[in-house]
Amino acid sequence: MTRYLVGIDNGSQSTKVTIFDEHGTVISHGRQALRPSSTPRPGVVEHPDDDLWDSIGAACRAAMAGFPGAPEEIAGVGLCTIRFCRALLRADGSLARPVLSWMDERVSRPYEHEDEAVARVTTSSGYLTHRLTGEFRDTAANYQGVWPIDTDTWQWDSSAQRSTGMPLDMLFDLVMPGEVLGRVTPAAAEHTGLPSGLPVVATANDKAVEALGCGLRDPGTLLISLGTYITSMTTGERNISGANGFWTNFACEPHRYLYESGGIRRGMWTVSWLRDLLGDEVTARAREAGLDVERFLDVQAAQVPPGCDGLMAVLDWLAPVDAPHRKGAFLGFDGRQGRFHLYRAVLEAIALTMHEHATTMAAELGTRFDRVLVSGGGAGSDVMMGIVADVFGVPAARPAVNNAAGLGAALIAGVGLGVHSDVDEATHAMISADTGFRPTPENTELYARQGAVHRDITHHTDEIFRRSARIFG
Incomplete structure (x- = not known):
């Protein structure tokens, strides 16, 4: 049976969702433009309302509508999102305020706890992982900038809590790229059209995933x-x-x-x-x-x-x-x-x-x-x-496929779920380059x-x- 992999690429201007077969062939695709950023005052750049999750739902539904196979033939989904964003969540995982864009000046500064409704601080990938799976887990590979992360161990650094303003009890559990974050909940399945129970696999930051998808x-x-x-x-x-x-x-x-x-x-x-x-x-x-x-x-x-x-x-x-x-x-x-x-x-x-x-x-x-x-x-x-x-x-x-981040996300999911034995094998099977240009x-x-x-x-x-x-x- 052919196995299919979903790559979610939530970028700065749109969300693209592509379903690939195990050889990297595009089977179906959905895209949803993001709404213009909200800039209520200088230095503040936010994604309005719940736009990231709304765009993922629309793009997933479009990709699933064009998918000719059976839902049980989809092995899993790799989630890739914009890096350097910051999401402030209530205790139940809902947004306490709109997601801060990577262009927002506040993401380059330590977190300031100004709203008692905020119980957790995470990335865009952490927030969207929670919406998809209900889990408070996130890929370690999307934490760069002002986060208490040890870049040698890829784990939280307790000594950096004070300098970043982020107590560890406000942060998500970290997993490595290729590990399963959780499974699509019934509510997320209704929103996205993805099969309920589908494994969601951790990838990395969007640039790293794009790099892998390019080979x-x-x-x-x-x-x-x-x-x-x-x-x-x-x-x-x-x-x-x-x-x-x-x-x-x-x-x-x-x-x-x-x-x-x-x-x-x-x-x-x-x-x-x-x-x-x-x-x-x-x-x-x-x-x-x-x-x-x-x-x-x-x-x-x-x-x-x-x-x-x-x-x-x-x-x-x-x-x-x-x-x-x-x-x-x-x-x-x-x-x-x-x-x-x-x-x-x-x-x-x-x-x-x-x-x-x-x-x-x-x-x-x-x-x-x-x-x-x-x-x-x-x-x-x-x-x-x-x-x-x-x-x-x-x-x-x-790359022959113009959505490299989506392909990279699907590739990591395929390795994590055993569709391919390792990244080298998956790269050989799924990635090819288009016509070269000589100087x-x-x-x-x-x-x-x-x-x-x-x-x-x-x-x-x-x-x-x-x-x-x-x-x-």
Whole structure:
């Protein structure tokens, strides 16, 4: 009997639920967009009402509606959610207040117990695990940032209770990736359409699960994750602390780690923002050409020369935490550029910025990357893939399945439930790469020269943005 696995990918902009067979083939899929974040005052960014759970219910129901098999053929579900969120719960596990987004300033500070109704503090994965299973259990691999976690043992650190503001009796029980968190309750089954009693398996944070779903397994490969937050990652077995060019994150296997470079906040959000800003005329032209807007923009950007005739973008549409004065910028207009130069300039800025971050990380790790994997919605752009190959000067590839986090979650569930014997076997069986993109030498040489200029822009604009921030915020 074919066994099927459900991968839940609760991201920053939507929840995607995919049902795979044991070979990684997509059988059915559901997606539900998240509602816009609630920002009642500066620094506060919350998911409104019970939006995360509502979106999981809608996406699961859509995936189950398209599933052609019998419910008993589904072996289990892997749950992957947004990292760095914070959920404040009552004693019964219900929300005491809306879930704090990773963009909320409070998640970077110790917890302050201001509401006596709050009995537990957890991550988005902990909260959603409770909604699915009724258990107060969570994956250890989704606790980074201000949590009392020992990153060597992957267990709670009692000595860190005071510095994080989180007594251990307010926290969930921790389990390792691949362990069963619990089983889908009848109430959750009614909400999601998933079979009651279905095992729910712990995975990790969303970036780690995405990395596994892309097949990131060796230190000579770099993964660029094109999400709302864009970052690059490689893998290793050491818990390295105190690095300057990267930080160490939990991976999807117990006591393995990911090394993650600096990134771009609101990265692919900026691409969507520009697409919407270009407006109805571009939408109408795309419709006339028989293309969706993203594909039309890709076709037009391919006609813009590499380097965009000198137009460059700085992608601080959401400023770095350590430089809150920064803003996004386009520089280099001289009349040659049009709207599609703007679009390609953003794509080039993504690649140039991530090349700078990845190069810094590689130097500190004492390694070099001979291959780049690219994941996320932006990986579907041939122009983006070609730019990445050219900027990095090495072959670039993308996963054959465009929901890498969902595939990674299903893969971990399959290993945890014995569908596959271990992660290596599961990776071989379920993951494959799409067509590779090879660098064009003359473009690589151009981008190397442009990159030396691009990385210096903020040295010159910082003072201007500091001064303008005093006027406009």
